[in-house]
Amino acid sequence: MGLLSKKDSKLILDPLADNNPITIQVLGICSALAITAQLKPSIVMAVSVIFVLGAGNVVISLMRNIIPSKIRIIVQLIVVAALVIIVDQVLKAFAYELSKELSVFIGLIITNCIIMGRFEAFALANGPWRSFLDGIGNAAGYGLILIIVGFFRELLGSGTLFGFKVLGDPVTKTGLYAMGYENNGFMVLPPMALIVVGLIIWVQRSRNKALIEEN
Amino acid sequence: MGLKLKLHTLKEKYKGTKMAPAFNALHTFLYLPNETTHGGTHIKAADDLKRTMNTVILALVPCLLFGIFNAGYQHYAALDETLRLAPLANFLTMDNFIMGCWTVLPLVLVSYGVGLGIEFLFAIIKGHEVEEGYLVTGMLVPLIVPIDIPLWMLAVAVIFGVIIGKEVFGGTGMNILNPALTIRAFLFFAYPTWMSGDKVWVHGAVERQKEIMAGANIDAISGETILGSYAQNHNVVYDYWDMFWGFIPGSVGETSKLLILVGAFILIFTKIGSWRIIFSTLIGALTMGLIFNGIVDAGWIGESSKFYGLMNVPFWQHLIIGSILFGAVYMATDPVSASQTNKGKWIYGFLIGLISILIRVFNPAYPEGVFLAILLMNVFAPTIDHYVIQGNIKKRAKRLKVKTA
Numbered sequence: 001m002g003l004l005s006k007k008d009s010k011l012i013l014d015p016l017a018d019n020n021p022i023t024i025q026v027l028g029i030c031s032a033l034a035i036t037a038q039l040k041p042s043i044v045m046a047v048s049v050i051f052v053l054g055a056g057n058v059v060i061s062l063m064r065n066i067i068p069s070k071i072r073i074i075v076q077l078i079v080v081a082a083l084v085i086i087v088d089q090v091l092k093a094f095a096y097e098l099s100k101e102l103s104v105f106i107g108l109i110i111t112n113c114i115i116m117g118r119f120e121a122f123a124l125a126n127g128p129w130r131s132f133l134d135g136i137g138n139a140a141g142y143g144l145i146l147i148i149v150g151f152f153r154e155l156l157g158s159g160t161l162f163g164f165k166v167l168g169d170p171v172t173k174t175g176l177y178a179m180g181y182e183n184n185g186f187m188v189l190p191p192m193a194l195i196v197v198g199l200i201i202w203v204q205r206s207r208n209k210a211l212i213e214e215n
Numbered sequence: 216m217g218l219k220l221k222l223h224t225l226k227e228k229y230k231g232t233k234m235a236p237a238f239n240a241l242h243t244f245l246y247l248p249n250e251t252t253h254g255g256t257h258i259k260a261a262d263d264l265k266r267t268m269n270t271v272i273l274a275l276v277p278c279l280l281f282g283i284f285n286a287g288y289q290h291y292a293a294l295d296e297t298l299r300l301a302p303l304a305n306f307l308t309m310d311n312f313i314m315g316c317w318t319v320l321p322l323v324l325v326s327y328g329v330g331l332g333i334e335f336l337f338a339i340i341k342g343h344e345v346e347e348g349y350l351v352t353g354m355l356v357p358l359i360v361p362i363d364i365p366l367w368m369l370a371v372a373v374i375f376g377v378i379i380g381k382e383v384f385g386g387t388g389m390n391i392l393n394p395a396l397t398i399r400a401f402l403f404f405a406y407p408t409w410m411s412g413d414k415v416w417v418h419g420a421v422e423r424q425k426e427i428m429a430g431a432n433i434d435a436i437s438g439e440t441i442l443g444s445y446a447q448n449h450n451v452v453y454d455y456w457d458m459f460w461g462f463i464p465g466s467v468g469e470t471s472k473l474l475i476l477v478g479a480f481i482l483i484f485t486k487i488g489s490w491r492i493i494f495s496t497l498i499g500a501l502t503m504g505l506i507f508n509g510i511v512d513a514g515w516i517g518e519s520s521k522f523y524g525l526m527n528v529p530f531w532q533h534l535i536i537g538s539i540l541f542g543a544v545y546m547a548t549d550p551v552s553a554s555q556t557n558k559g560k561w562i563y564g565f566l567i568g569l570i571s572i573l574i575r576v577f578n579p580a581y582p583e584g585v586f587l588a589i590l591l592m593n594v595f596a597p598t599i600d601h602y603v604i605q606g607n608i609k610k611r612a613k614r615l616k617v618k619t620a
Contacts, residue, residue, distance in 0.1 A: 186405035
């Protein structure tokens with residue numbers, strides 16, 4: 001990365017793996033459970049959060065010296081709310097079906113702990129460029145897990161990817177279904193997202209022993 | 216002795232290598248090893264985990280044998296209704312036995328093969344000894360699934376149940392949930408069409424349905440469970456003695472209430488199953504049944520209500536329909552996932568019974584609520600224990616104060 005210094009690129013790369021907001025900090029779990037039954041909403045959610053957190057971090061960082069610390073949470077909320085409304089309106093205008101599918105969860109980006117967490121922990125104390133990188137990095141780390149979970153849940157739960165029947169047709173019994181394979185209905189239910197996230201954490205920690213806490 | 220010696224030398228040969236636990240397990244599974252504990256031992260007891268497990272398996276054997284005969288009997292009786300007129304005469308036949316073996320034994324083989332395979336794998340990866348925990352689970356699993364469940368589904372569920380239900384918590388003795396019920400819950404939510412309805416409980420019913428759909432001119436066979444009939448407000452065609460003896464469709468091993476009672480006797484007599492849990496579960500079920508009967512008697516629920524059928528079942532009949540008895544005797548008493556304190560066991564069992572009947576009546580989609588109730592109470596068992604122990608500590612602290620004052 002010639003464009004970024006080593007310190008800056010760490011801001012983006014760290015949250016993707018070793019300091020992932022979902023698997024390490026265990027934040028933003030609710031939306032990870034709710035919208036990952038299919039791959040498409042997972043990706044839309046990931047992109048939305050990348051936009052909101054990237055832009056939000058920049059805005060908060062620019063205002064960090066003029067926000068009175070007593071009311072900073074309210075200011076942060078207003079910034080997120082404004083950005084979320086923009087995302088919501090854009091989705092409604094250009095991808096109405098999808099926005100109906102995601103329904104309240106776009107609105108609930110406001111309550112995503114990752115966003116407030118990064119505002120508080122990073123943007124209030126750093127310049128706009130570094131805040132922007134941090135926002136993009138964390139949101140991408142969140143989105144990455146969403147997409148992995150969404151991939152497995154859609155593939156095993158519905159036998160499709162992006163709605164394409166990659167495993168064959170369950171009704172006319174083609175492809176895998178001709179051999180007696182059936183979709184796993186459990187995968188479509190939210191508890192299974194929790195278990196898939198747990199499995200990702202398991203794989204990640206067994207690959208990187210440094211992540212295991214002493215106890 | 217030849218085999219024992221051979222296994223011993225084999226074990227010595229692989230000592231210290233990665234594969235050691237696998238050979239160790241084979242040796243100790245078949246024979247008592249010569250090694251004894253060195254230094255001071257403080258507890259002397261004749262039973263170990265293996266013997267405990269074997270007793271439970273022994274108590275399950277009658278249910279398994281009955282399940283084998285019943286699998287054949289249900290299949291042939293569905294084809295020829297006249298067999299049902301004299302169940303006793305038509306039950307212990309060679310045809311039933313062969314058909315039963317053909318359908319039940321693959322379930323047992325898959326359950327043990329896959330489950331023990333995973334146990335061996337984990338033991339080798341993690342470098343500890345193979346644990347005996349799966350011996351009972353592997354026997355329970357084929358008894359609590361429908362006869363026609365596809366084998367690959369069973370295999371997937373066993374993998375899930377053993378890894379997520381047990382190994383991630385640290386293996387045998389550390390699991391929060393009962394592994395056998397975790398496997399059943401997985402099957403139930405993952406493949407509901409194979410776990411409920413009126414086609415899966417009798418061998419061949421699904422095949423028959425497919426042939427009819429394809430245009431074959433034959434009669435459909437169906438085997439609704441009794442709970443299914445109640446939940447759908449159909450007429451129940453079996454009498455109480457059929458239910459007690461077990462000549463009814465249902466999961467493989469849970470139909471014969473008589474043989475479950477035999478198993479319960481073995482478990483209580485050998486002090487391996489807790490009689491407190493068994494009795495309190497049954498009391499809980501009866502209590503809930505009585506409450507529902509009372510509601511019907513008081514006229515709060517009319518015949519038009521969809522709950523009327525199951526609410527109106529006389530309270531004692533709840534014990535002989537469905538699998539509450541099987542759950543109470545073999546599942547709720549699992550010493551790892553149940554409450555440990557005596558008072559806790561009463562509370563734990565009572566709530567299992569109560570919730571089982573509650574789910575059974577109020578959720579027609581899950582007419583068999585026993586496994587859900589036990590899993591739920593598994594989660595609460597440590598909490599119950601905590602409060603029982605705290606209560607005891609408080610009581611004794613108070614007594615101490617009175618004495619010193």
